[in-house]
Amino acid sequence: xxxxxxxxxxxxxxxxxxxxxxxxxxxxxxxxxxxxxxxxxxxxxxxxxxxxxxxxxxxxxxxxxxxxxxxxxxxxxxxxxxxxxxxxxxxxxxxxxxxxxxx
Amino acid sequence: xxxxxxxxxxxxxxxxxxxxxxxxxxxxxxxxxxxxxxxxxxxxxxxxxxxxxxxxxxxxxxxxxxxxxxxxxxxxxxxxxxxxxxxxxxxxxxxxxxxxxxxxxxxxxxxxxxxxxxxxxxxxxxxxxxxxxxxxxxxxxxxxxxxxxxxxxxxxxxxxxxxxxxxxxxxxxxxxxxxxxxxxxxxxxxxxxxxxxxxxxxxxxxxxxxxxxxxxxxxxxxxxxxxxxxxxxxxxxxxxxxxxxxxxxxxxxxxxxxxxxxxxxxxxxxxxxxxxxxxxxxxxxxxxxxxxxxxxxxxxxxxxxxxxxxxxxxxxxxxxxxxxxxxxxxxxxxxxxxxxxxxxxxxxxxxxxxxxxxxxxxxxxxxxxxxxxxxxxxxxxxxxxxxxxxxxxxxxxxxxxxxxxxxxxxxxxxxxxxxxxxxxxxxxxxxxxxxxxxxxxxxxxxxxxxxxxxxxxxxxxxxxxxxxxxxxxxxxxxxxxxxxxxxxxxxxxxxxxxxxxxxx
Numbered sequence: 229x230x231x232x233x234x235x236x237x238x239x240x241x242x243x244x245x246x247x248x249x250x251x252x253x254x255x256x257x258x259x260x261x262x263x264x265x266x267x268x269x270x271x272x273x274x275x276x277x278x279x280x281x282x283x284x285x286x287x288x289x290x291x292x293x294x295x296x297x298x299x300x301x302x303x304x305x306x307x308x309x310x311x312x313x314x315x316x317x318x319x320x321x322x323x324x325x326x327x328x329x330x331x
Numbered sequence: 332x333x334x335x336x337x338x339x340x341x342x343x344x345x346x347x348x349x350x351x352x353x354x355x356x357x358x359x360x361x362x363x364x365x366x367x368x369x370x371x372x373x374x375x376x377x378x379x380x381x382x383x384x385x386x387x388x389x390x391x392x393x394x395x396x397x398x399x400x401x402x403x404x405x406x407x408x409x410x411x412x413x414x415x416x417x418x419x420x421x422x423x424x425x426x427x428x429x430x431x432x433x434x435x436x437x438x439x440x441x442x443x444x445x446x447x448x449x450x451x452x453x454x455x456x457x458x459x460x461x462x463x464x465x466x467x468x469x470x471x472x473x474x475x476x477x478x479x480x481x482x483x484x485x486x487x488x489x490x491x492x493x494x495x496x497x498x499x500x501x502x503x504x505x506x507x508x509x510x511x512x513x514x515x516x517x518x519x520x521x522x523x524x525x526x527x528x529x530x531x532x533x534x535x536x537x538x539x540x541x542x543x544x545x546x547x548x549x550x551x552x553x554x555x556x557x558x559x560x561x562x563x564x565x566x567x568x569x570x571x572x573x574x575x576x577x578x579x580x581x582x583x584x585x586x587x588x589x590x591x592x593x594x595x596x597x598x599x600x601x602x603x604x605x606x607x608x609x610x611x612x613x614x615x616x617x618x619x620x621x622x623x624x625x626x627x628x629x630x631x632x633x634x635x636x637x638x639x640x641x642x643x644x645x646x647x648x649x650x651x652x653x654x655x656x657x658x659x660x661x662x663x664x665x666x667x668x669x670x671x672x673x674x675x676x677x678x679x680x681x682x683x684x685x686x687x688x689x690x691x692x693x694x695x696x697x698x699x700x701x702x703x704x705x706x707x708x709x710x711x712x713x714x715x716x717x718x719x720x721x722x723x724x725x726x727x728x729x730x731x732x733x734x735x736x737x738x739x740x741x742x743x744x745x746x747x748x749x750x751x752x753x754x755x756x757x758x759x760x761x762x763x764x765x766x767x768x769x770x771x772x773x774x775x776x777x778x779x780x781x782x783x784x785x786x787x788x789x790x791x792x793x794x795x796x797x798x799x800x801x802x803x804x805x806x807x808x809x810x811x812x813x814x815x816x817x818x819x820x821x822x823x824x825x826x827x828x829x830x831x832x833x834x835x
Binding site: 238240243245248249252272273276277279280283284285286287288289297298299300301302303304305306307310311313314 | 426427428429431433434435436437438439440441442443444445446447449450452453454471474475484
């Protein structure tokens with residue numbers, strides 16, 4: 229599907245912040261982007277090269293590679309409103325399947 | 332115990348001047364905060380630390396928070412540092428934490444810098460780096476909103492660097508050259524060692540200085556030392572240290588005039604600095620010419636820096652006194668360097684002159700004149716210049732003859748002399764004397780460190796064959812004060828008078 233969300237979450241595996249970030253992200257995406265997103269989780273301690281390539285400084289960091297523009301959301305994603313804004317998911321549940329770029 | 336001893340160890344930065352003021356370099360295995368205002372050469376200093384390290388067989392990692400690696404590679408080429416080549420050879424690596432303009436970064440909750448730490452650690456392990464630079468951490472405060480979190484996380488990086496046992500330079504901005512150490516209170520982050528770079532405006536001239544504010548548990552030179560940013564990077568001028576190791580010799584060398592040699596008790600000393608002071612036209616350039624010619628006649632290599640005359644003028648004058656300097660230069664026995672003092676700051680002149688001296692390896696060096704160089708500097712820079720240059724010349728076991736132009740035609744001293752007379756080993760004064768409606772020239776040896784000398788004020792003549800010393804001006808007093816007065820005494824009476832005060 230052309231407009232799938234491509235997301236990568238950089239974390240320190242098994243850390244509290246990692247668990248919180250993944251939980252917050254999945255809860256939002258499952259509600260708003262069910263079946264329309266790919267999420268990859270990268271442990272920066274295991275794969276520092278991937279963090280280097282993506283210029284990741286802070287953990288957790290969520291990179292939205294698609295749709296463009298690329299956005300980086302830093303933190304444990306506990307600020308739900310900021311996360312919704314950052315991912316471009318403003319609007320109510322019924323709009324969830326709309327392409328955000330149409331707005 | 333082991334840890335205490337290790338803290339005293341220094342790591343040579345490979346920057347000679349800095350190692351001198353740091354008593355060997357930077358504290359090894361520690362982080363040093365390098366703080367300075369915008370444009371104070373922090374990045375150049377930091378990169379030089381890594382590049383010099385690679386020359387000593389130590390690899391380096393440059394973590395950049397502000398400039399992109401591409402910009403750094405390009406900028407550093409102007410100092411002859413080929414970062415790209417060093418990267419290919421796995422001796423240098425960048426960790427790029429510079430902001431990407433095309434990416435929008437949004438904060439949504441608690442974070443840490445574990446990713447950055449992991450990248451630095453991976454890079455240090457991969458390259459086997461012993462040196463790390465973080466440039467500049469102040470940028471993190473603009474990239475992230477929560478300053479408390481940034482400070483806490485920078486502390487995490489500091490701890491990680493310590494664990495990696497690398498020697499690190501962490502740069503940080505200051506808003507003023509004399510004020511808080513760094514903008515975001517970063518001295519708490521790496522408080523052990525602090526180095527300050529300053530770029531101040533003094534008497535309408537830029538002046539760069541470096542100061543080691545503290546090295547925890549180990550000693551260093553105190554105070555500010557001038558430095559320049561030259562085409563080979565930061566060059567620190569370590570003033571006080573070079574003053575300490577001056578040798579001295581009893582070896583005499585010819586001044587180029589037998590009569591003057593006799594007045595000086597047998598010639599100048601090698602490793603000595605001779606100051607020749609006089610108004611314009613009193614024969615200073617001739618003294619320089621004779622000094623050069625006298626050296627060449629004895630098979631010595633001679634180097635002259637002329638800041639008042641062009642090469643052609645200098646050569647023409649020498650030819651007038653019977654010396655073919657052009658031929659001597661072609662033969663490689665003489666080198667004449669002419670420049671306008673204004674073409675560059677005095678500190679850069681110093682670096683350049685030292686380089687020419689090191690390349691040509693002369694036995695004698697002349698500067699005509701110091702006063703011309705002084706026009707182009709602040710009082711303090713000028714004094715530092717003279718101290719540094721004289722120490723350098725003596726250290727190389729050379730003789731130096733520097734001229735100084737007095738502003739008034741009769742008597743008087745120049746500002747130049749006030750600053751350098753104590754540094755010079757010998758002082759020769761050239762003065763005009765008005766005698767019965769005629770201008771005559773006088774010469775006296777005012778000071779000759781370590782030797783007896785003639786204390787008479789002798790008549791000094793210049794003709795087609797050079798300089799000649801005549802008889803003493805016995806019937807004139809007040810020459811040096813610039814107020815010559817004829818004494819109406821019979822010659823016999825004068826002789827008696829002089830016998831009352833025998834020379835030592």
